[in-house]
Amino acid sequence: MHKSERLFQLVNILKSRRFAITASDLAARLDVSERTIYRDIQHLQSSGVPVAGEAGVGYLITEYDLPPMMFTLEELQALLLGSNMVSAWTDPQLAANAQAAITKINAVLPEKLKQQVDELPYIVPSFSHDKSQQQTTLLLRQAIANKTCIEFHYIDVNQQSTHRIAEPLGLVYWGAKWTLIAYCQLRTDYREFRLDRIQAITPVCKVFVTHPQKNLAHYIELVKAKYQTS
Structure with missing residues (x-):
């Protein structure tokens, strides 16, 4: 790794932290010696970068406007x-x-x-996510951010329609379809709703509250536990 690239990485690490990081930790992350870190810190300080701290205590960058990032x-x-x-x-x-x-x-x-x-080898087609689904996604994202309930009709795998009022918690893309993760008031439990089966969705002016047993992270933990034991 060239010195200039290492210095950029060092600045990015220091800038991203709220608390000081030791020279040994920096050396381990950048795969260099502590002596090299000490020299780099001195170089940054002499160049006007406000690196605070000292050997044996740790280093931190105070408020500082950085130049544009350089990417590989x-x-x-x-x-x-x-x-x-x-x-x-x-x-x-x-x-x-x-x-x-x-x-x-x-x-x-x-x-x-x-x-x-x-010449990137990846192609990202958009034809499977039409304007109707885009608008649904926008409405759901806003409801999730505002913690407001939603009301809709849902067509299940048997083509049966049910009326739902739900508390939207997150949107998950499983690789083929977008899915809404929500707390369903009809079932009083977490439910997954495919966006392409949601119909006539409208926001409800009712704010819901999350807690340790009702949030997206808790749902993900339950899913992980289910698949790890199966």
Whole structure:
């Protein structure tokens, strides 16, 4: 790893932390010696980067506006793939933000990297997530953020329609379909609802409250426990 790249990584690590990190921990993360970390810290301090702390105690960067991040090709590929997925499979607002991010990334790429990025082996089709599902996703995301109930009709696997009032907790993409994770007031338990089977959804002006036994993380833990024991 070149020194310039190591210094960028060192600054990013220090900037991302709320508490000081020791030279030994930094050395382990960057796979260098502690002596190298001490020299790098001195170099940053002499360059005007406000690194606070000392040997044996730890280091931390105080308030500081950093220059734009430098990404490797692999990091750019990951960012662009993720942005393309958001653009294709989420709601219009998130899609617009993802496209804006892609535009900004492409605007600062050197020509050599642009060509490599254009040759990404991944394609993200959007035809399976139509405008109706986009609007549903937007409404659900807003309801999740505001912790407000939703009302809808749901078509189950047997093509039976039921009326539901639910507390939306999160949206999960399983690789083929988006699924709403919610606490169903009809069943008084967690339920999964495929977005393509949700009909006539409307927000309800009723705020719900989450707690340790009713939230998305708790649901995920229950799912993990189920599959680990099966």
